[in-house]
Amino acid sequence: MDIDPQLYDLRLFSTVARKSSFVAAAREYGVAPTFVSKRISMLEQSLGVRLFNRTTRQVNLTDEGSKVYQWTQKILEDVEGMQNDVSETKSEPGGPIRISSSAKLGRVHLTPALSRFKHRYPKIDVWLELLDRRADLIGEGFHLDIRAGEVREHHLIAHRIMASSRILCAAPAYVAKYGMPRSVADLAHHECVLLREREEPFGTWRMTGPRGWESAKVSGSMASNDIDVVLDWVHAGHGIACSADWLFAASMNNGSLVRVLPEYHQPADVLAVSSSRSAQSAKVRICLEFLKEQMSLRKEGISQ
Numbered sequence: 001m002d003i004d005p006q007l008y009d010l011r012l013f014s015t016v017a018r019k020s021s022f023v024a025a026a027r028e029y030g031v032a033p034t035f036v037s038k039r040i041s042m043l044e045q046s047l048g049v050r051l052f053n054r055t056t057r058q059v060n061l062t063d064e065g066s067k068v069y070q071w072t073q074k075i076l077e078d079v080e081g082m083q084n085d086v087s088e089t090k091s092e093p094g095g096p097i098r099i100s101s102s103a104k105l106g107r108v109h110l111t112p113a114l115s116r117f118k119h120r121y122p123k124i125d126v127w128l129e130l131l132d133r134r135a136d137l138i139g140e141g142f143h144l145d146i147r148a149g150e151v152r153e154h155h156l157i158a159h160r161i162m163a164s165s166r167i168l169c170a171a172p173a174y175v176a177k178y179g180m181p182r183s184v185a186d187l188a189h190h191e192c193v194l195l196r197e198r199e200e201p202f203g204t205w206r207m208t209g210p211r212g213w214e215s216a217k218v219s220g221s222m223a224s225n226d227i228d229v230v231l232d233w234v235h236a237g238h239g240i241a242c243s244a245d246w247l248f249a250a251s252m253n254n255g256s257l258v259r260v261l262p263e264y265h266q267p268a269d270v271l272a273v274s275s276s277r278s279a280q281s282a283k284v285r286i287c288l289e290f291l292k293e294q295m296s297l298r299k300e301g302i303s304q
Helices: 003-019 022-029 033-047 063-088 103-120 172-178 185-189 227-235 245-254 282-303
Strands: 052-054 059-061 095-101 124-130 144-148 156-162 165-170 191-195 204-209 212-217 219-224 241-244 258-260 270-275
Touching: 003 022, 003 033, 003 063, 022 033, 059 063, 095 103, 095 282, 103 124, 103 144, 103 227, 103 245, 103 282, 144 282, 156 282, 165 172, 165 245, 172 258, 185 212, 191 227, 191 241, 219 227, 227 241, 227 245, 241 245, 245 258, 270 282
Parallel strands: 095 124, 095 144, 191 219
Antiparallel strands: 052 059, 144 270, 156 270, 165 241, 165 258, 204 212
């Protein structure tokens, strides 16, 4: 019996189930939707059940499909565990390591850090995927998801690799024209440039300061899901933005941005999130320690 195609089909099935779309799964794997449909049909025939209810607009799991999806997650995690056990026996770490992250965090911090990681550990194959959503670590076969902020998935483990906070900044021209907010509540009366990033709350800024946690419902006439766009607009004086301190550091140092409400911040440490199984892998542990060292050094360099 050929194991690899069946394992591939389970990964494909898991992706279709997660995205509720054959087209989206095909796009992620770089194949045609007809190929995905064919492989899922073959999987259904081999299992003797219908996995999806298909309509012209939507794809949903059947009751049997939901059961298969739960088993699929366990199977994929066990395969990951087997690979980890085998790699532990090698004197030099090797094999693939798959990492996901958001676009800006991936480009600014992970790209240079993983380049140095590859030079130090040439037998490890590095795959970095930049996503505008949270990755399904087990279903998509990722070892680590690098993100800022809290971890809401109770089955995952968070490893802090860089201390960070979200802060408020604006251009001097904006402050000169509209004044400086005097409190978190006052932000509701200011023009704010909003960022919709991954699954972070949109339109509400929650900060901690001298009086503990405070929230403000913020709004503005300019918003984007791309942090580079937001940064351009903030520098142009269109409003106040809330983002990571390391993103604002250089601009604050050269005076092109000023900090707003400097006594307030939102904790948003950069975390490497893994499954409990992946955390036991030698190559993952090595990568975690390396990223912790390299990203902290890079943040210090950006802040200077």
